[in-house]
Amino acid sequence: MARRKSASNSDGFLFKTGLFALLAGIAFWAFNQFGGKKSEPAFDSPGGTEQAAPIPSPTISDDILPSSTTGEIVRHTYYALSYSEDHEQAEWVAYELTRDRLDKNWVDRAASFFPDPLVRTESATPRDYSGSGYDRGHLVPAADMAFDTLAMNETFFMSNISPQERAFNGGIWRELEENVRDWARKFEHLYVVTGPVLSKAGKGRIGFSKVTVPEAYYKVLLAPEQHRAIAFVLPNGVSDQPLMEYATTIDQVEQLTKIDFFPKMLRGLDEELEASLDKSAWPINSKRYEKRLREWNQR
DSSP states (O other): OHHHHHHHHHHHHHHHHHHHHHHHHHHHHHIIIIISOOOOOSEEOTTSOEEOSOOOOOOOOGGGOOOOSSSOEEEOSSOEEEEETTTTEEEEEEEEEEHHHHTSOOOOOOSSOBOOTTOTTOOOOGGGGTTSSOEEEESSOGGGGTTSHHHHHHTTBGGGEEEEOHHHHTTHHHHHHHHHHHHHHHHSEEEEEEEEOOSSOOSOEETTTTEEOOSEEEEEEEETTTTEEEEEEEESSOOOSOGGGGEEOHHHHHHHHOOOOSTTTSOGGGGGGGGOOOGGGSOOOHHHHHHHHHTGGGO
């Protein structure tokens, strides 16, 4: 009898345990089905913050876009780019830079870089640059988009990044970017196109994605109201030369890159701007050149 009682107690315990497990499983299933799901964010920013609000439509007019040699044009909210899968970076980025935006209070700089989800062929990743000895150089400068958090975050997509020598990124490239902001304030707004020179062999490749290290970079500027244009081609390395030594015409950059700049804007009589170069119309801050030689080139 004692044995039979023990078996009965054991059977009851097992039954209760099984019933509890079944009820717990049902509760867990119901929670996952009806109470446990989180809504997915509309945008996962490079800084890691989730933004529930929908992404605004792109603000860049097609009229300012250059020709694309790759056919893969990506439109972000505040800039557009033509992505080169062969080189794992943009062949150009295009955007508008205005005095009003530059005069706004600057938002915090994004915390990290981020693969571009809009690149159909997939962009390079931050890891491609790790240990390479090259900076993750911005094509659209973060400071040009510091008027808005979304605009800032979009500049940290890897499609906007290109491998730059540290002394170049923090030296003459920085000097050019700061002068461009001066010119945008002076002229009220500029159209800016920037990119690496990918028509040359390059200085090698880095990372798992085999990102091309460009030999040089260009920047093309158009002040439409003032009917002025200028371009620059800068070697990807340290430079002791004055910035204007690298100034050139849009025509020269087109021949170098095989890209047609502002094809919808520079037509007819306006085409003369592509061959013109008036350095005096683009005053530079000489103190920055002195600071580059004294400080920025020494880092």
